[in-house]
Amino acid sequence: MLIDRMQTLKPEDSRSHIRCPFQLEQSASKMFIHFSYGPKLLDDRQQARELMEECVERYIEPERRSLVLGSMDRYFPLSNLITVSVDDPETYRGACHRHDPEQQLFLGESASSPGLTKGRLPSGLWSVTLSVHSIVTDTCEYRLRIWTEDPTTDQSAFS
Amino acid sequence: MRWLACELHTHTNHSDGKQTLEELTAGARRLGFDCIALTDHNTMSGLKDRERIESETGLTIIPGMEWTTFYGHMVTVGSMSLAAADWRRATPGNIAEGVAEVHRLGGLAGLAHPYRIGNPVCTGCYWEFEIQDWREIDYIEVWSKTFAPIQADNHRAFGLWTELLNAGVRIAATSGRDWHEQTETDDPLSVTYLGLEERSDEPLTVAAAAMAALGAGRASVTIGPLLTMEVRSEAGRAYGIGEAVPAGANGFEARAQILFSVRQGLWELEPQPFRLLITGSAGTIAERTIEPADGDYALPFPPDASRPLWIRAELWGVVRGASVRIAFTNAIYFD
Ligand SMILES: [Zn+2]
Ligand SMILES: [Zn+2]
Numbered sequence: 182m183l184i185d186r187m188q189t190l191k192p193e194d195s196r197s198h199i200r201c202p203f204q205l206e207q208s209a210s211k212m213f214i215h216f217s218y219g220p221k222l223l224d225d226r227q228q229a230r231e232l233m234e235e236c237v238e239r240y241i242e243p244e245r246r247s248l249v250l251g252s253m254d255r256y257f258p259l260s261n262l263i264t265v266s267v268d269d270p271e272t273y274r275g276a277c278h279r280h281d282p283e284q285q286l287f288l289g290e291s292a293s294s295p296g297l298t299k300g301r302l303p304s305g306l307w308s309v310t311l312s313v314h315s316i317v318t319d320t321c322e323y324r325l326r327i328w329t330e331d332p333t334t335d336q337s338a339f340s
Numbered sequence: 341m342r343w344l345a346c347e348l349h350t351h352t353n354h355s356d357g358k359q360t361l362e363e364l365t366a367g368a369r370r371l372g373f374d375c376i377a378l379t380d381h382n383t384m385s386g387l388k389d390r391e392r393i394e395s396e397t398g399l400t401i402i403p404g405m406e407w408t409t410f411y412g413h414m415v416t417v418g419s420m421s422l423a424a425a426d427w428r429r430a431t432p433g434n435i436a437e438g439v440a441e442v443h444r445l446g447g448l449a450g451l452a453h454p455y456r457i458g459n460p461v462c463t464g465c466y467w468e469f470e471i472q473d474w475r476e477i478d479y480i481e482v483w484s485k486t487f488a489p490i491q492a493d494n495h496r497a498f499g500l501w502t503e504l505l506n507a508g509v510r511i512a513a514t515s516g517r518d519w520h521e522q523t524e525t526d527d528p529l530s531v532t533y534l535g536l537e538e539r540s541d542e543p544l545t546v547a548a549a550a551m552a553a554l555g556a557g558r559a560s561v562t563i564g565p566l567l568t569m570e571v572r573s574e575a576g577r578a579y580g581i582g583e584a585v586p587a588g589a590n591g592f593e594a595r596a597q598i599l600f601s602v603r604q605g606l607w608e609l610e611p612q613p614f615r616l617l618i619t620g621s622a623g624t625i626a627e628r629t630i631e632p633a634d635g636d637y638a639l640p641f642p643p644d645a646s647r648p649l650w651i652r653a654e655l656w657g658v659v660r661g662a663s664v665r666i667a668f669t670n671a672i673y674f675d
Contacts, residue, residue, distance in 0.1 A: 195459065196410035198428050232460055240457045240466045245492055249457075256461045266382060266428065273423050278381035278408055279356040295354040296383045310428060314410060314463035 209329035218323035270305030349516025354386030358521035372603035419446035450479035483515035486527035489664035557582030562667035620651035
C-alpha cells in the first residue's frame with residue numbers, strides 16, 4: 182500500500198487542495214486508487230436553507246433573490262464534492278471530476294479509468310490531489326488508498 | 341467565408357458527462373453541427389480517440405479543457421497540450437498567469453457561464469477571479485445551456501460583454517450548451533458559427549482555422565438563422581465581423597446577411613416579421629423588419645450618427661411568447 186489515509190473535513194476546508202505525495206520505488210504496470218467520502222448529502226433542510234440564503238445573497242442579483250429563494254428546493258439535497266487528480270513524476274495524468282462518493286480508479290500502460298491518462302507508470306515522486314470543492318455537512322470523512330501491481334506479480338497472476 | 345456550426349462546451353464520461361465521445365459526436369452530427377470542442381472538467385483523457393472519431397464522423401473535434409476551479413470555470417480550447425497548465429494553482433488573484441500559460445500552450449481562454457449560481461449549488465461556477473486586464477481574455481460564453489436568450493444569468497453575461505465593448509475591450513462572445521448527456525429537448529439550441537478564412541497560401545486544419553476565427557472574434561451566435569454583417573465605407577472597402585475599421589474611413593453602411601436556410605429542419609421559429617438592428621456603443625443606429633427568408637439588407641448609418649467604438653447586428657423576435665434576441669454577431673470595431 183502506497184497510501185492509506187483517512188481524514189475528517191469540515192466546511193472550512195471547502196476550496197482547498199489536499200496534496201498526497203508518495204514515492205513509487207519502481208515503475209509499475211498498474212496503479213489503483215480507491216477514494217471514498219461520506220456523507221455525500223446534507224439531509225438537514227434547515228441547514229440547507231441557511232446555506233442557500235448565503236448563496237443567493239452572494240450570487241443572485243437583488244431583484245431576483247426572492248424568486249430563487251422561493252424555488253430553492255430544486256437545488257436540494259446539497260452535496261459535498263471532492264475530486265481526485267493525479268500527477269506522475271513528470272506530467273499531469275488527469276482528473277476524475279464527478280460526483281460519485283466512491284471511486285475505484287486505476288492507471289495502466291494501455292488503459293486507465295475515464296479522466297486519467299493511460300501510459301507508463303514511471304518510478305519517482307507521484308502525487309494524488311484531493312480537491313475539496315465544497316463541504317456542506319458538519320463533517321465529512323474521506324479515505325484514500327493507493328497501491329500498485331508490480332510487473333513481476335502481475336505476470337505471474339495472469340500466466 | 342465558410343461559417344462553421346460549432347458547439348464549444350461539452351463533456352463526456354471522462355468528467356461528469358453521461359456520454360462517450362462517440363455518443364456526443366453522433367448527437368452533434370444529428371443536430372447539424374460541423375464542429376465541437378470537448379471541454380471536460382480538468383482532463384483531456386477523453387480525446388484519446390479523437391482522430392479516429394473525427395474521421396469516422398466527419399465532425400471536427402477541437403481539443404479543450406474546462407478549468408474547473410474553486411473561483412470560476414474557464415474554458416480553454418485549441419491545443420492538445422492544454423492539460424499542462426495547472427488549474428489547481430488558480431487563486432482569486434492570479435488567473436492572468438493561468439491565461440498566459442494557456443496562450444503559451446497555443447490555446448484560447450474564455451469565461452464559462454460567468455454568472456451561474458456558485459457554491460454549494462454549482463461549485464466554482466460563478467466567476468470570482470479578479471481580472472486586471474480584460475484584453476488577456478479571448479472570449480466570454482454569454483449564452484449557456486438551452487433556450488439561452490431567456491436565462492437570467494445569460495443576461496448578466498451578455499451585459500458584461502457589452503460593458504467591456506463599451507470600455508474599448510475587443511473580446512469575443514460565444515454560446516456553449518455545457519452539454520453533459522444525450523437527452524431530448526424541445527428547447528431552442530444555440531450555435532456559435534465561426535467564420536473560416538479561405539486561404540490557399542497556408543491551409544490550416546479546420547480546427548486550427550476555427551480557433552483562428554475565435555481568436556479574431558469572427559463569430560456569430562444564434563438559436564436559428566445565421567446572421568452576419570459587414571461595414572462598408574464610402575470608399576467601398578468592406579470590414580467583416582471581428583475586424584476594425586481604420587481611422588479615416590467614413591460614410592458607413594452596414595450590410596447584414598441572414599440565412600434562414602442553415603441547419604434546415606433542425607430548428608423552428610414561428611413565422612413573424614423579425615426585427616433586425618445594428619447596435620453598438622452609440623446605441624441602435626439602424627433598424628428594420630425582415631421576413632423569415634434568406635436575404636441581404638443594407639442599413640445605412642444615419643448621416644448625423646457619431647462614430648461608434650463598435651457595432652454588432654442583432655435579430656429579435658418572439659419565441660415561445662417571449663421577445664428575445666434570436667441571434668447576434670460579434671463586434672466590428674472602429675479605430
Ligand atoms: Zn462549468
Ligand atoms: Zn462545463
